[in-house]
Amino acid sequence: MLHHKAFKYRIYPNQEQIVQLRKTLGCSRFVFNHFLKKWQEEYQAKGRGLSYLACATELPAMKCEWPWLKEVDSIALQSAVRNVADAFQRFFTKQNQYPHFKSRKSPVQSYTTRCTNHNIAIKDNQIQLPKLGWIRLAKSREIEGRILSATVRYTSSGKWFVSVVCEVDMEPLPETDAILGIDVGIKHLAVTSEGLVLDNPRYTPRYQQALAKWQRILARRKKGGSNWRKAKAKVARIHEKIQNSRLDVLHKQTTTWIRENQTICIEVLRIATMMKNHRLAKSIADASWGEMSRQLNYKAKWYGRTIKKAPEYAPTSQTCHVCGSKNVEVKDLSVRVWTCAACQTTHERDRNAALNIIAMAL
Numbered sequence: 314m315l316h317h318k319a320f321k322y323r324i325y326p327n328q329e330q331i332v333q334l335r336k337t338l339g340c341s342r343f344v345f346n347h348f349l350k351k352w353q354e355e356y357q358a359k360g361r362g363l364s365y366l367a368c369a370t371e372l373p374a375m376k377c378e379w380p381w382l383k384e385v386d387s388i389a390l391q392s393a394v395r396n397v398a399d400a401f402q403r404f405f406t407k408q409n410q411y412p413h414f415k416s417r418k419s420p421v422q423s424y425t426t427r428c429t430n431h432n433i434a435i436k437d438n439q440i441q442l443p444k445l446g447w448i449r450l451a452k453s454r455e456i457e458g459r460i461l462s463a464t465v466r467y468t469s470s471g472k473w474f475v476s477v478v479c480e481v482d483m484e485p486l487p488e489t490d491a492i493l494g495i496d497v498g499i500k501h502l503a504v505t506s507e508g509l510v511l512d513n514p515r516y517t518p519r520y521q522q523a524l525a526k527w528q529r530i531l532a533r534r535k536k537g538g539s540n541w542r543k544a545k546a547k548v549a550r551i552h553e554k555i556q557n558s559r560l561d562v563l564h565k566q567t568t569t570w571i572r573e574n575q576t577i578c579i580e581v582l583r584i585a586t587m588m589k590n591h592r593l594a595k596s597i598a599d600a601s602w603g604e605m606s607r608q609l610n611y612k613a614k615w616y617g618r619t620i621k622k623a624p625e626y627a628p629t630s631q632t633c634h635v636c637g638s639k640n641v642e643v644k645d646l647s648v649r650v651w652t653c654a655a656c657q658t659t660h661e662r663d664r665n666a667a668l669n670i671i672a673m674a675l
């Protein structure tokens with residue numbers, strides 16, 4: 314079966330290419346904001362928004378009015394229009410908040426371009442992108458399949474990345490009987506019904522210490538000064554390292570889980586509800602629960618596995634998985650180990666939850 318698969322690489326553009334990349338980011342942002350404003354005005358005046366097509370047909374006229382738009386990849390500009398339409402679509406189906414204007418100051422800048430007539434290609438340690446020519450790339454893995462699109466990102470730590478989406482033919486894995494339950498946590502990224510504990514890289518001492526140190530330095534320095542900016546970049550780089558490490562852990566683990574199990578049971582993530590609890594919010598955003606579920610879902614599709622979800626608000630932590638009796642004291646997150654009053658089984662909090670998730674999802 315054909316599936317979409319993304320390959321992410323760091324790229325090292327030269328000075329000339331950096332100028333062109335920045336121009337493309339700026340023009341994409343300009344087009345996005347232009348149509349976002351227009352969409353809003355149209356909505357206020359007529360009670361209905363625009364459409365992708367209505368906006369896209371305006372692009373040539375825009376290029377006459379602002380000729381510098383002609384200097385960048387035209388498909389990137391079309392994608393910016395598409396992004397406005399998608400953002401409104403997601404807002405109307407209640408998947409997202411109301412679209413915001415894009416700012417030059419936002420921590421990650423990106424644009425997307427589509428592959429037409431082989432204008433995107435990877436050869437040796439280089440990638441070809443429209444209007445940019447060949448850019449040096451760190452080829453961390455071989456690319457597979459047919460290239461569909463490429464997204465270029467500039468991060469707050471000053472690095473460039475490209476994510477290439479390909480159409481890849483993938484075979485489902487041989488079937489197995491194994492079933493796994495996963496409880497997502499705050500302290501740990503996850504605990505499984507088999508008792509595997511996946512740690513959150515954020516809490517590794519090396520990162521903790523470095524982060525605390527540079528955040529202290531940042532707080533001491535005069536805001537806006539050049540030393541302050543250096544410290545700020547340093548903090549951003551540490552966060553980026555933690556994020557990369559977390560993604561790496563998640564990718565390796567979700568692949569292993571998908572390979573070894575036919576059915577994987579997870580909770581419906583109550584992120585919106587839990588985000589209202591401010592103390593929990595930061596940890597949850599941090600633990601990338603959404604990312605884990607996203608990876609499991611698409612990898613399950615690739616390899617012919619099933620993801621089942623325990624119903625929302627199921628009391629997975631408080632229920633004894635052996636006899637089914639409930640202990641409300643376990644609601645308190647600090648209770649890590651408890652003994653069931655009815656059957657005397659001693660439970661490790663998260664593993665018991667993972668076992669309940671299997672029962673409640675099936």
Ligand SMILES: [Zn+2]
Pocket residue numbers: 633634635636637638653654655656657658
């Ligand atoms: Zn019990």
